[in-house]
Amino acid sequence: MGVKLGSTRTVLRYPDDGDLRTVRSLTCLATYDDAITGDEKVLFGEQAAAEYPDSVEYMLRSGLPEDDDRAALADRFFGELIRANAVPEESVVVYAIPTMENDAGLRNLTDVIESSAIGGADMRSYPESLCGAIPAFGDGVEAIDEVFVSINMGSTNLEACAYRRGDQLVPFSTGSVTGNDVDRRIVANVEEETQGRVHVDLTTAREYKERHGDFESFEPFSDVIQQPGGGAHEFTIAESVMDALDWYLDAAVDEVANEFLPELANDYMKPYQLALDNSVALTGGMACIPGLPEEFERRLSAELDRDVSVVAPDEPDLAAAEGARRIAERLAGR
Template sequence: MSDDSTEEPDEDTTEEPDEDTTEATEGAAVGVKLGSTRTVLKTDDTVDKMLTCLATYEDALTGEERILYGEEAAREYPDTVRYMLRSGLPEDDENAEAAAKFFQAVVEANDVPEASGVVYAVPTMENEAGIRNLESVIESAAIGDVFTRAYPESLCGAVPVFGGVEALDEIFLSINLGSTNLEACAFRRGEALAPYATGGVTGSEVDRRIVSYIEEETQGRVNVDLTTAREYKEEHANFDAFEPFTDVIQQPGGGAHEFTIEDSVMDACDEYLDEVVDAVANEFLPELANDYMKVYQIALDETIVLTGGMACIPGLVDEFERRLSDELQRDIKADAADRPDLAAAEGAHEIASQLLKHQS
């Protein structure tokens, strides 16, 4: 007798991936540069740049501690505002705690999701305690659930110049012209070689010289503070076409005094660039050649990348190229991102994006 019964096919028990889960696993890319003067946070949608400073006050109704940061803190609480990374890193527990409060406030203001991959730029200086403190500041924030990784600031800043993470496959030199340090490093396929840093050639020193030179240029009639000096530098310094400018100050006894600055700003910037070239040519490059001669030879035939706030001065990149070429008696090429002050965070964000793609 034949069996007319038929077997039902096995039910397909394959589970479709949950779309929400997939998105959460991929996360959002975040690039961070915590700087001594300014901090930049780059997400997929926004770039936020602010002064690296913090002020706290007591809420008049609840008595709870409230936090202000950035330009708002500097403007409203100039007497108590705190800059936590004066040397480029949080040097002690107290500054690390203040920097953590600052960074968490920045994260909350930008609605950065916890499900994110964070890459942050670190200075290429030998300061293990400061680097650990910076790591704790980043990792204490309510972000970076997917990963949190550090890359050298001068490498992150080079990524926009190369047009992407192709920078991690190249051999080149990167020089960071920062507020508190001059940093230089050779990179060989992402590996940092012969890192160099000095606190003797800085953007902050340019500000101090501008203060002094303005006093001399005006025969002592005008005294400006460091904040004003920095603003003069950022607004007026230009190696291509500097033009004298006029400003007005209020006299202590009443009335106003108008004055014109012709030499002070560019004299300070000229001296700074000469010192940068001297440090690169006579300190950094000889050490690199001594330890990695082949890398030295290859890198000098490639474009040198300039990053950091001082690289924003119009004409500085071309002038650096000319002066270093004269010093080394060979043709040197130099370049910078369209916005050198944002480049480290933008490069960190691009690296984070690529890491997320690899993980997914």
Template sequence: MFTDGSGGMELAGAGFVDTGYVKKRSNEAVPIGLKIGSTRTVLVMPNYEGSLDIVRTLTCVARYRDLFTGKLATKFGDEAAEEYADSVYFMFRAGLPQDDDSVKLAAQFIEYLVYRYNIPENSYVTLAHPAVENERGRKNLKEIISGMSIGRTGRQAWSEAFCGAIPAFEGLEAIKKTFMSVNMGSTTLEISAFRNGEPVHTVTLGTISGNLVDRKIRLGVQNETQGIVNIDLNTARKYKEEFANFIDYKPVYDSVHIHDRGQYGFKIEKSIMKPVEEYVNNVIEAIMENFFPQLAQDHYQTYKRVLTEPIILTGGMACIPGLRERIQQMLCDELEQKVTVISSERPDLAPAIGAFRISEYTLNYKE
């Protein structure tokens, strides 16, 4: 956990905000939860109605030259992706920023959020971040946190895998537990064991990710249509998010205008679920071959304990209907014992909601 000492919610009750203006708040310090993901950023804060405003936007920037002034200008988030899909840059696609330019863009992106959604300076901010595997990434993360204009009351950063597990428990019960969390993100698979809020053992794999699933879907659609249809990665991601389903998958019908063919209708039968099924098999393999053996060797009692507690799934891939049940059954079969796998109602929003709860608790504790 990084800190900067400067200056039980149910998701159904939250106000979901994709765009728009978040109301100004009182002079009291406001708890903020922020998750800056490789694909999407989620911001959680309270509103006057006593529920939560949840803002979700793409973590990207587009640079272009203003035709009138001739100067370079920038657009961020969903607007950038919609208008400049061919050149938009996702600052966190490779994990935490590793160079000065990416750090600068990340800082500008945060200030865009501050301005766009009127986030008060008088706030306590908890940032949910992916696993930090190198010193440069750790240094850049500290720089980004310390440079924020918000969080005058305080700032801290916690593991995204831990924050994402918090909404699956009551309140902040996760801090008192020993459990295992599987963060199924866009760029990495992060498997962690936590004991009283501290990571005991973590395995991070960039070879198992939601982005790789998107690439396979894109290639699969091309192959399934004999090379006639070529979709971009954003479309592949939308297919996955809208249609992937382990419970009741149905073939997807779509159409596109093709040169010399006119409007061309096509059917997708295997190109969506096959990559998703491969992803789940790879997750099980990573847990059984990479995570459990090392955890059992170094922390045997923790290993035994996590098998008796619910295993938490978090991250965007965990939103696929039936995926949680599939992983639970496969783990039971592999371990030859009963294990329980759970997730929050919205695993993709869970890290930011968990970060918000930490900020809320910290402010109440200070009082």
């Protein structure tokens, strides 16, 4: 079984009656009191976000559980998710873990993992950027034997790392270029584009990004809001989404080309050369936007003044869990 406990979404990937089962859930939890008994009840995932948007807890917003309270919420969320989906306990589980300089958060996440009901046969963790790159390079785990660069474009962090036969070289992470930043920019852009008549929340901005963001064939779209006092106001978005995504790509390319890669070249010149002769793996939720991998390849090549090849898995948002599952399968077979 492969598991990615993500800041926005958690993904489980495992075999079920000969097929591969994928469980996706928003990483959030809400509690309420039973109207009859007064007992505390729990909702998680999309249902919690829809029914209790005013009190729902996203306990991994920074990528890791920052304190004991967040760790307890994460533990409760993960337990509810496992029970609701009847996930087998006697299993080999591999967790895709973010690359972050946060010892306390990583310890808390480790506690959540080790206290879970699954993983009775074996339990391991590997870097999320490595797990996500595995489906980009083939149908097995060929990436483990490669020298390459992986870039994970997530909601909370931009991660980059070189791998030499599975070993991390110069892991890099920044919270200054994220999918969440794109959502915030879309909120501001919509208000500006509509001359202050429309203000959307972050959830709506994320939906605009995921549904309409497209570097290949973006088309303006319309939406409707209810106005105070009655009546509806229809508005059209022509620039807000793609302007935010253009900023994101430029900023991501700048971080990779001018922060991460120079450090890699300085510390490991030969692996740096080998990695750029190979394809760069692009994973994470932002890589799901149509045309983004190709546009990233074009802009990174221009910034480095050399041809760079970029490859992305078919489902970048599921890639980390799928890569972790393939590692778990290899471990189980051994």
